[in-house]
Amino acid sequence: MKVTVITGSPHKKGTSALLADEFIRGAQEAEWETFRFDAAFEQVAPCLGCDRCGIGAAPCTQKDGMQKLMPELLASQAVALVTPLYYFGFSAQIKTVIDRFYANNYKLTGGKKAFLLATAYDSNDWTMEALTAHYETLSRYLQWEDAGRVLAVGCGVRSDIERTQFPQEAYQLGLSLK
């Protein structure tokens, strides 16, 4: 069994990177194979909307990092989306990858568990509202089963999140794949 972990932060040692590390540690302990795709460090261009793929009838015309990700993602039984909160949504880095799902939209539909792990500076009760609404709608549309979330509010920098229970929650979420 394989889980693909897609991250969206440009900080290699940032807050969401720690959640990804801990989630992966748990998943590996649960004896799942893991594939990590750090979108900020890959070349992934935005979807051109050219529709040459016919939403899955033909390959995407753009040849870039998605060619590395897509076979892994298609072969995965679970996917974890890991993002810093950027203006109340996914970061552009990970959203660019999500938009590129388009060329494989139907092949990606169904049969996967989904996880959301996110970090944010703010800690209002509505801080993660728009992101979770997006995630829920995306999961619903792709018929992915929401298998859990870690919403690390009040974690603007690494030293903040290291003082919280969120890394442990991320580890437990990975382990829950068992």
Ligand SMILES: Cc1cc2nc3c(=O)[nH]c(=O)nc-3n(C[C@H](O)[C@H](O)[C@H](O)COP(=O)(O)O)c2cc1C
């Ligand atoms: C462009 C940008 C937009 C941000 N937008 C928000 C936001 O809407 N709400 C919030 O609470 N924090 C926001 N933040 C703060 C980050 O979500 C926060 O610092 C997070 O821990 C960064 O994660 P990282 O270390 O994994 O990159 C923003 C940061 C940046 C750089």
